Amino acid sequence: MWSMIMRFIPSWSVLLQGGFIIGFPILLTRAMSWIRISDGRLGTRTRKASGRKGGGVPAGIQNGAEKDQTHLKNRDQGDEASDQSQAVPGMVYSGRFAEDLQLFKNISDDMADINLRELRIGSLQLRAVLFFVDGLTDKDGMDRNILKPLMNAVRPFEGMNTAPEPQALKDIIVHQIVLVSEIEYTRDPVKSLEKVLFGSVVLLVDGMAEVLILGTPKGRTRVGEEPVSEALLRGPRIGFNETLSDNTAMLRRQGQNTELAMISFTVGKRIQKELVLTYIRDIANEELVAEVKRRIRTIDVDDVQESGFVEQLIEDNFLSPFQQIQNTERPDRVMAALLEGRVAILLDGTPFVLIMPVTFGMLLQSPEDYYDRWYAGSLLRSLRFLAASLSLFAPALYISFISFHPGLIPTRLAISIISSRQGVPFPSLIEALIMEISIEILREAGLRLPKPIGPAMGIVGGLIIGQAAVEAGIVSPILVIVVAVTAISSFSVPMYSAGITMRFLRFLAMFFAATFGLYGVIMFFLLLSSHLLKLKSFGVPYLGMIAPNQIRDWKDFIIRMPLQFLRKRPALIKPKDPRRKG
């Protein structure tokens, strides 16, 4: 009886293998949670422990006043008044200065890049205020042609003690004082806001119900060169630069829309830097915006040197090899993300803008997919998915085929592999590691080298070392092909940082393959999948695109359907307005 049962119990080595397979993920999870707990003791991160979006903001509650921020420059509108009142259609300027000022402030809340400048006109000391957007307006011209004449206006008001009638006052200002060719008048606050956002200066004068729109938009000459890290064949050749106001202006110019909100924060305890959170008010999910705001306020460091600091300090899971916040230098990419209902963060002093939340598909998408026709876009996208899986698994598959499953290789190929591996002294894992590591070193060296030497180094390294290694019998020529294909594939991932993730995981996959063969590769894939399934970026499931709640999200995943069919924004992000207009 007992021996009957014992017969079915596997031998120790089998048990050991099983234990290893079970133990490894447990070990990994344990280590992760331990690290996370110790992080919670030290940092401010735990504050985002509850709530539906993975943060402390309960669903459906509008955020109140932002207290942590102080405004740089002379900005007195902003978040204190945020969200308290939206512009009511049909509202007009009344002519009462304080009321009108407040009205404009209300409709332009959430837009920290709108500046206002109060002044007194000429000898009558009439109260007036100028609205303009920093970066869009020609400030020199404004100072010279609007501010200075208005302040110095003495002659037009000679012999007057009180303010003239509004009509007369308007005539005087237009005819005698302001040195601007384009002038419009309006009583509509929304229209005036629009004009401000597009670069004009709006003059609001005490006692006048009409505001003057003075055309001083300025085309900034240098707005940044083509981004180095995200070159495109087709698409705008413009990238963000290091000046925040330039960047916000670039976004404004990308999307001329009155709903583009820009909320300013100050980050850094000792060296303060301005950070702007931007989103489209009638698209972005409020909860998401609130959560991002909350997380920005938990940033607690001396100096935020680059947006990478922000990324690492506010991301959901800092132990995951996958990035949960996308960085980009391209305004068109940011605008496209904003239009999908995502949120972006701009930081002063860096051209890299952060986009969140991120889904897995985004890492393999490029703006070109949308600019080219849909066949090309779809094909290139599927090619990138293929390349990404190649760059992740090719060396691992090579190792497992060579060491474990010779029967899975076609006969002729098997023969030529056997011939080519005659005399290779290392097991396939060591062989693959030698080549992979030298390729990684080459790549890293190529980045640091000055431009003229870089390509030469690539040739020396790639060609000569590869060839020599084969001839010396250290590695087999097949492996050189595998490594080369892997390296090239990893370059085809449009996001550089996603490529790094693949590079890192590739080595893990190789070790799994060397221990368990194809079985190990599959186990590794499952481990990866289960991690990705759990991963969330600002409450949005990372793999949400691959296993969507609504099948229509697949229209824009591996295959990009024609634009006519992409009528809705991704449901995953739960935008306020699910339909793309027009």
Added chain:
Amino acid sequence: MKRRILWLLLLIQCLLLSGCWSSSAIEDLNMEVGVALDIADETEVEEKLKAAGGSYPQQHRFSCTFQFIVPQGAVGSKKEGSQSKNFYNMTETGDSVFEAVRELSLRTNRVPIGHHMKIIIIGEKLARTVTLSELTDFFSRDNDIRPSVLLLVSKGKARDVLNNALPGQTPAFVVEGIFGNQNRNSRIWQPVPLTKVLGPLHSKSSFVLQNIISSGSESKFAGVGVIKGKTGLLGGFLDESQLEGLIWLTGKGQGGFLKTKDPETGKLLNYEIKSMDSTIKANVKDGEISFEVKVESAGRFAEVFDPGGERLDEAIIRRKEKVLQDHAEGLIRGTMNQIQHELHADVAGFGTSLRIHHPAIWRKVKEDWDETFSAIPVTYKVKLNIEEYGASGTSAE
């Protein structure tokens, strides 16, 4: 405390498992590509080894010859005059295939793997004395060897076939590749993989295996060997024209040609088969079974030695079709005579037809089908259709 122990356990596991399980590098393996089974007959090498004192108690039932691949060195470095053979054969005589495989491990360090085995050739003498199920048992049990490995018989010594190939070629691959020529010659029986053999062996029905013969320097496909269902032994052979008849009978051909002489002119007629189809109909009338074979084929004139430049007309074509039809029917009759009266083995699927159309009758006769089959009358109807005459329209008559 318990947790600590668990941690320790996991740690120990990681440390102990530093090696690689069941990993064996591909370059250390010996790739078997073909096997030849013969009646016991030791090679020179074996005899010398035996003379030197290497022997092991055994009954000497048969010799197994394994064909291995010789890797040709690094691909990049070209050797001068690399006319060396890229295969080598090792023969081991023993009581069983398995024993022979393991005996090899005394002679070479490399582990043989069967994933890429392509063919198994069985010599005539062996196949006539040992049942096929015994011979294939090892191959069907082994989990390395694919069930897609092809079976052949050889009139003569099977291991000679594995010796013959043009320089730079591997005999096993050549033999496997010849099966791809079915659309060029109608005297190639369809490839029979191991899986297709196990069923008939079990149900005790007869079937045929391609026969391959060897001249000492080259090999050739020549007819088929008939495995008798009842005994599982090789019963006899169909020669090449009988195989041709069998192909016509079953409609299994994919191409090839039919050659005959026009009795009127005495000149050669060569018909290229483009398609062929056959239906076997089983009729039962008053308990009497009879078969009706209907063969249809379409093709073209490939080579016609008739002189003159007469225009082709319908009547002449009809007459030529008739000549060819008669020839094909003759071939079929020749085959039927052999399998019904000489070999007593239904290898053309008559039984299947009866089973499908008259299952009740089949149940009665299936026990001794091969013998019953030998006495059943068969009628034939062959219809050839000459669709075209090639690029030249005038050369025929």
